[in-house]
Amino acid sequence: MIVLRQKAAQMIRLAVKAEPTLEVSGFGKAHLEDGKITVTDIIIPPQEGGGAYTDIEKGNLRTTLIEIARKGHTLSDYPVWWHSHCGMTTHPSRQDDDTLELLAESVPDLGWFAGLVTNLRGEYYGWIDVEHPVGLFAELDVEAKGTFASHGVATQVKQMMKRVIDKSPVTPKGAYPSLRGQALPYEYGVWNAEDLASFRKIAEEGEERGR
Numbered sequence: 001m002i003v004l005r006q007k008a009a010q011m012i013r014l015a016v017k018a019e020p021t022l023e024v025s026g027f028g029k030a031h032l033e034d035g036k037i038t039v040t041d042i043i044i045p046p047q048e049g050g051g052a053y054t055d056i057e058k059g060n061l062r063t064t065l066i067e068i069a070r071k072g073h074t075l076s077d078y079p080v081w082w083h084s085h086c087g088m089t090t091h092p093s094r095q096d097d098d099t100l101e102l103l104a105e106s107v108p109d110l111g112w113f114a115g116l117v118t119n120l121r122g123e124y125y126g127w128i129d130v131e132h133p134v135g136l137f138a139e140l141d142v143e144a145k146g147t148f149a150s151h152g153v154a155t156q157v158k159q160m161m162k163r164v165i166d167k168s169p170v171t172p173k174g175a176y177p178s179l180r181g182q183a184l185p186y187e188y189g190v191w192n193a194e195d196l197a198s199f200r201k202i203a204e205e206g207e208e209r210g211r
């Protein structure tokens with residue numbers, strides 16, 4: 001079971017609501033006690049997000065690890081990776097499983113990492129990847145303590161959310177229907193930025209030829 005203490009629960013809720021269209025992600029400071037993974041605090045690393053992916057780049061992860069080290073901890077002290085699925089269900093994707101596995105492998109001293117997916121409706125899905133002694137994924141119950149209104153916590157979240165950059169592709173007005181019948185890339189309900197760039201190119205070249 002994953003237990004979110006009040007402060008952690010409130011921070012996650014504030015972060016998710018602050019960017020309702022971004023898959024904000026972060027880590028949770030937690031300890032394992034009586035079979036419960038209790039989350040007491042969270043950290044939101046610098047990141048670039050879109051509607052259907054959450055991207056903590058290596059450089060940003062490095063910054064996070066330095067921040068954690070400054071607090072006198074290591075990633076093993078933050079063994080819960082959480083992220084928002086915005087308005088979608090909280091079921092983890094294949095990529096989420098892969099990320100969790102990667103994180104579990106990166107803390108050999110601990111040998112496991114817990115994942116937590118939440119959404120705008122305040123639903124949660126918890127699961128764990130155990131690497132040692134045998135590899136396994138297991139679903140975990142999630143208990144989120146009632147949130148409370150703390151100005152200090154809200155300020156902390158606001159501060160960390162400044163480093164969350166919206167990289168959602170911008171949909172140009174009315175550009176798509178005229179793209180010469182090309183099948184348009186549509187993934188998880190948002191445009192993929194790279195595909196969008198290549199389609200823009202096709203559209204521009206098409207105009208060139210048409211002259």
Ligand SMILES: [Zn+2]
Nearest residue numbers: 092093096117
């Ligand atoms: Zn996900």
